[in-house]
Amino acid sequence: MADPASYRPGSGEIPTQPGVYRFRDEFGRVIYVGKAKNLRNRLNSYFQKPQQLAPKTYAMVHTGASVEWTVVGSEMESLQLEYTWIKQYTPRFNIMYRDDKSYPYMAVSMADRFPRAQVTRGAKKKGTRYFGPFSQAWAIRETLDSLLRVFPVRTCTRSVFKRAEQAGRPCLLGYIDKCSAPCVGRISEEDHKDLADQLCRFMAGDSEKYIRKLTSTMETAAENMEFEHAARLRDDIAALRKAFERNAVVLSDSVDADLFAFHEDELEAAAQVFHVRGGRIRGQRGWIVERVEDLSAPEMVEQLLQQVYGESAVTMASAPVDAELNLNEIPRNVLVPVMPENAEQLQEWLSGLRGSKVTISVPQRGERVQLMGTVADNAKQALSLHKSRRAGDLTTRSASLQELQEALDLPDALMRIECYDISHVQGTNVVASMVVFEDGLPRKSDYRKFSIRGEAARDDTASMYDVITRRFKRHLAEQQERESSPQASGEVDQSEATEPAKFAYPPNLVVVDGGPPQVAAAQQALDDLGITDVHVVGLAKRLEEIWVPDDDFPVILPRSSHGLFLLQRLRDEAHRFAITFHRSKRGKAMLASALDGVEGLGKAKREALLKEFGSLKAIREASAEDLTRAQGIGPRLAEKIRAHLSTDAEHSEDSGPVSE
Incomplete structure (x- = not known):
């Protein structure tokens, strides 16, 4: 230290x-x-x-x-x-607030040509509107199913949509009127986007307003003796009311608020929020945080509001500008258990994001205090559940790292482990992957891919030597640069503040996929670079043996070993990452070779074809008219491509199994 x-x-x-x-x-x-x-x-x-x-x-x-x-x-x-x-x-x-579980959202991909409504989890994407989070996936699926009767937006995947578009027949939802079938032209692009926009506005809080409008239209239709139209509207209204009947009314109709509460102990804290819109609970979300610093309750509230509404700000910035939808992301009232120290600055920041005044307050009496008690109870239960789950998870992870350190007789704790794998098809399109685990967990932002060419691609050992050399040459160069300009404490300009490159962080252990030859190649690369503080092992697939350099016998861990399981996870993740990269590269190479000789078809247009159709097989099966959907492909060029592929039909789509 x-x-x-x-x-x-x-x-x-x-x-x-x-x-x-x-x-x-x-x-x-x-x-x-x-x-x-x-x-x-x-x-x-x-x-x-x-x-x-x-x-x-x-x-x-x-x-x-x-x-x-x-x-x-x-x-x-x-x-x-x-x-x-x-x-x-x-x-x-x-302190980093981590979601205590993966929450489902209803998402509408407004950036797509034909927006798609779906239930999704995980990271949010640009140009997509999200509603929720919901505590149960089945609840939002039932809600979406009810809403499709009134807002028949596309819900199918891209592949299903393209298949229906090519066949000229919609899927089942199109036949039962739960999809407007834009794939076959039943609705124009503009009208479908308007339909998706209406769905977003309904989910954003205009539900009662929309239902009142439908009710008025139904009554007018009944007065005009348009009874069939009135009956359809009646059923639509019933479907919309059913979609939200499970959302409990907790506050008066006009209240839009987010209610936050904590429950904490000496080491961790759980936070919960209830999203109330129009007096109804429209979503719930929870976080778990490690108390890295001895923060007070006001400071924890400040950090939580920064993270929650900072994420909303990013989402809103990436979506089309829509003031009404932004109002739904950040409500007029934010209710917290204690006031943060800089409440005025937070209110100013939130008001700027929302576009109108936002108030942060602590409820003092009435129905809001009762609801805050419910949120706090949820936080208490969430922390209790997290502790019972984490006891096993943390213990297992720590045990696996310690077991590996002892089995391999390593001097330092295994804070960072890197694993390498080589992938190719009979010596062609050779690629390698590097995956990183820190504290026993994947750190995907540090993953790297390598293309291997020339003499380094002649066999697996030469490829492994090349990859290890390239990776640690970068590390040494960045280390030398850092030492030539040592860090000094002091003031820096905001624009000059940079994070060191990812390759600057050396691992405690390098794992290679293979036996003694691959281990020897990796160790030789490190020796040639003069690196002595990084240890190398190999994991052989057949018997799951752990090979160390210059040792005639492998280290054998029991099949039930936590340490062996961690190495297997590393190896499998490296293998998956390498195979994914290899298939992507191989697909582009095959497309390029199959379309060589087509006049007017350059690299950019070949990539546009691959992006549109996904594979060479799909391009072969497409008609000339279908080919024009790809960017830059006109009717004349499409005919040339069809003629070229028809004379080359004997070309095989796949050239052999991928090496593992």
């Missing part, structure tokens, strides 16, 4: 203005981001006597190697910059 005194800036060097500060470790990684009204007072508090620091704050300042700060003009600017940097760097010592 570093001595904080070695990088402590002089007290007189630190300004007294508001700003944002960052601690970095010896590799230049940002490990903590914070903000302060007075930078000098705040930073000096980190360098007091060690025994006066909280345990995790002590670990943070001793892991750090430098501290830097950026002065801003106001507390409002520091709030925005702190959130931006936390999202950019994901510092290990910042």
Whole structure:
């Protein structure tokens, strides 16, 4: 551990203005981001006597190697910059609110030519409107099924849509009037987008308004003796009411609010939010957070609001501008258990995102206090459930890392493990993958892909030597650059604040997919580069043996070993990543070779064909008219492509099994 005194800036060097500060470790990684009204007072508090620091704050300042700060003009600017940097760097010592489970959302892909409504989980995509989250997937599926009667938006996947478009026949939903069938031209592109927009507005809070409008139209139709039309409207109204009958009425009809509550212990806290729109609970979501710092309740509330509404701001920025939908993302009222210290700045920030005034308050009496109690009960149950689940998960993960360290007789704990795999087809299109596990969990942002050419592609050992050499040459170059310009504590400009490249972080252990030859090649690459603090092992598939360099006998772990299971997960993930990259590269190469000689068909147009149809087989089966759907392909060029492929029909789509 570093001595904080070695990088402590002089007290007189630190300004007294508001700003944002960052601690970095010896590799230049940002490990903590914070903000302060007075930078000098705040930073000096980190360098007091060690025994006066909280345990995790002590670990943070001793892991750090430098501290830097950026002065801003106001507390409002520091709030925005702190959130931006936390999202950019994901510092290990910042408190990070993690979803306590994967919540289902209703999503409408408004960026598509024909928007699709679906139930989805996971990361949000640009140009897609999300509604929820919902606590049960079946609830939102039933809701969507009811809404399709009134808003028959497309729900099929891209492949199903293209198949129906090519066949000229809609799917079953098109026949039972739960899809407007844009695939066969029953509805225009503009009208279908308008239908999807109406669905979004209904989900965004216009439900009662829309139902009242339908009711008025139904009554008018009945007065005009248009009884069949009135009956259809009556059934539509019933379907819409059914869609939301399970949403309990908890507050008065005019109330739009988000209610937050916490339950915490010494190490962790659980947060819950109820999204109330029009007096009804329209969504619920929960987070679990490790208490890295000894934060007070007001500070935890501030961090939570930053993360929740910062995500909403990103979603709204990527979606088409729509003031009414933005109002649904951030309500007029945000109810919290305690007021954050900088409530005024938070209200100003949220009001700017919403486009109208937002109030943060603590409920004092009545129905809102009762509902806050319900939210708090949910937070308490969520923390209890998380602890019971995590006890097994954390114990298993820690046991697997410790077991591997002991079995391989390694001096350091396995904080970072990298695994490499080679993939090819009979020596062609050779590629490699690098996957990274930190603390026993995948870190997908650090995954890398390699294309291998020339002499390095002659066999697996040469390919492995090439990949390891390339990866660690980058590491050495970045290490040398870092040493030539050592980190210094002090003020930095916001635009100059950069994160070191991912290759700058060395692993404790390198795992290769294979036996002694691959292990020897990897070790030779490290030896040639003069790297001695990175250890290498190989995992052979057939008997799951662990091979170490210069050892005639493998390390055998029991089949029930947690350490062996972790290595298998690493190997399988590297294999999956390599195969995915190889198939993508092979598909482009096959398309290029199959279409060589077509006059006027360059690289960009070949890629447009592959993007539109997905495979060479689909391109072969497409008609000339279908081919014109690809960008840049006109009728004359489509005829040339059809003629070329028909004379080359004996060309095989697949050239053999992929090497594992």
